Amino acid sequence: MASRLTTCTFCGAGCGIYLETSGNQVVGAYPSMSHPANVGKICVRGWHVHEIASSPNRLKTPLIKKNGKLQEATWEEAIGYIAVRLREIRQKYGPDSIALLTSPRCSNEESYLLQKLARAVIGTNNVDHGAGVYTNNSIEVLLDQLGVPASTNSIEGLAKSECIIVDSVDLAKQLPTIAGTVLRAKLNGTKLIVIGERRQRLAENADVFLQIKPGTEAVLYGAMAKVAVDTGMVDLPFIKARCRGYDAFLQHIRDYDLLAAAQTCGVTADAIQAAAMAYGKAKAAAILYSSGAESRDAQTIQSLVNLALATGQLGKEGAGIFALAEHNNLQGVCDMGVLPDRLPGYRPVANAQARAEVEARWKTALPAQPGMPGSAVFNPANAGKLKALWLCRYDPANTAVTGDVPGTLAKAELVVTQHLFLTETAKLADVVLPTTAFGEERVTFTSTERRVQIADQVVEPVRGAVPAWRQIVEVARALGADWKYGSSADVMDEIASVVPFYSSVSYKNLARDYGRQWPCTKERPLGTPYLFAGAGSFKFAPVARQPQAAADEQFPFTLVFGHSHYYWNQNVLIQYSETLKREYRSLLLDFPNGFVEINEEDAKELKIRNNERIQIRSATGVAKINANVTNEIRRGTVFMPFFVQKALKEVGAGENLKLVPVRVEKEATP
Secondary structure, three states: OEEEEEEOOOEOOOOEEEEEEEOOEEEEEEEOOOOOOOOOOOOHHHHHHHHHHHOOOOOOOOEEEEOOEEEEOOHHHHHHHHHHHHHHHHHHHOHHHEEEEEOOOOOHHHHHHHHHHHHHHHOOOOEEEOOOOOEOOHHHHHHHHHOOOOOOOOOHHHHHOOEEEEEOOOHHHHOHHHHHHHHHHHHOOOEEEEEOOEOOHHHHHOOEEEOOOOOOHHHHHHHHHHHHHHOOOOOHHHHHHHEEOHHHHHHHHOOOOHHHHHHHHOOOHHHHHHHHHHHHHOOOEEEEEEOEOOOOOHHHHHHHHHHHHHOOOOOOOOOEEEEEOOEOOHHHHHHOOOEOOEEOOOEEOOOHHHHHHHHHHHOOOOOOOOOOOHHHHOOHHHOOOOOEEEEEOOOHHHHOOOOOHHHHHHHOOEEEEEEOOOOOOHHHOOEEEEOOOOOOOOEEEEOOOOEEEEEOOOOOOOOOOOOHHHHHHHHHHHOOOOOOOOOHHHHHHHHHHHOHHHOOOOHHHHOOEOEEEOOOOOOOOOOOOOOOOOOOOEEOOOOOOOOOOOOOOOOOEEEEEEOOHHHHHHOHHHHOOHHHHHHHOOHHHOOOOOOEEEEHHHHHHOOOOOOOEEEEEOOOOEEEEEEEEEOOEOOOEEEEEOOOHHHHHHOOHHHHOOOEEEEEEEOOOO
């Protein structure tokens, strides 16, 4: 039996783990004791994710739909068929009739090549990642205010934070190893502030728990910034040396009133002040928030960035802003340019100079019109506009909350999927290409702390599986592209020449220590643990105080939604690990058709019992679902996890992912 260090690719934490092998099979996993992201800890997913590779349900040969049924085909036949159909569709309908979507589980290499195939070979910017519809405005806001679309600091640096804010993300369930880091810091004296409408595990250990009304985060951060200004906690030397726009920010922040903000947010003024004082007085303080779209808009992110800038909590160890990516390579796919309006390195596609920089490297002209975002691809209003869809490791028929996935796929003339399994999406495809699994190929991923790491090959691929990046190369060649990548390392070498902050990233460099945190450049070949800034690099974004919404007697509750621990039951990887399936389906034994959380006191007033069938009624529809009566959710709020797709769509939450005013009723008797 042998073991080899690699990177866990299940979530965005990027933990270091050792995979044990026997023959040509992975038989076990255990954590690296010295990896900076997890330091000897891994979650249940890390312990068991290797089980998926040995599933007997793995696809092992390409499939092509003939006479309405998927049938086995050779690789040569499948690649040739895809190339012929793409060429025909592009010629008949134009390049923008084709869209290519990756999953945030795709490696950097396959993400880079897929968007290059779209732009340089097919001629369209219709590229996005599968999580695009669920992610918030982090990229644009952080680019605008900080100049970097990513977390500013390292996970291990949280041990040196004197104050940590965890905002609207259930770390213990979504990113368990990061939750462990936060809890150990708390045990060592760090002040812990938890924000959100749900009382999750970290909230039980918080020094201050701000269980605010949904959608009031921007007001909360504005009030905290006002406290910092009024009590002299602003870092004027930092602001003068590194920031722009402070005077305009100050003018807006003076409009905030602590008592009014407390009323708007539904918490006490003392609690807001205590949180602000703990954060502002800390020598190093961090804010952790989810990059998920639930309950969050651009103003919320602008407000928390403003607070960090005002108090000088950037550019030093233990401080910073963490835009947490729960999927394993959400950061990397964005870095690679899998965005409809951004080229690799976040260059705007509409900017001629930005395009010219990439065109010079790729030696071809690129389309200038931004592409169709992932949120629009499956919108029923666009059904029939896309004639070909390529889905890399993405299963929207099973996981997408918004839009009409089956209808969109049915109206396309060509659907290509790359996956380990015959997913619900693959069953609707015209061509299915089997891919390699974790441990069967050498590729890279970029974690939520900007750490680019190699996920190493420890066993040979199962017979018939081909790395997804190589499949993309073969299709590009069949379409006439002169692509000469002999290995995944060759792809990374090109990425380094195209993406400026990856310019010193190479497999040789990444093999040292535990990868490299970008910017990893010629000037900083060892990477950048926490981001720094020159004069005037940071920017305040004034956020006007929002008026308090009037209570709605007809719809007195607010429906919020997001990831719960049990969201993972939808994950195709979970479904093929017996251990993980058992771990993540426990609550669903009681709620096999999903649930909506309602506060115990609200349920008591409405005479609703646990697991009783109830109605959630909005202005646009009604959903019938079982009640999960709990003290985790604040009063006046109900929560549905994303996987309850039918119910979310019935009340209108599935189309725009916004908070929905609703009424809660007992189910009407016939």
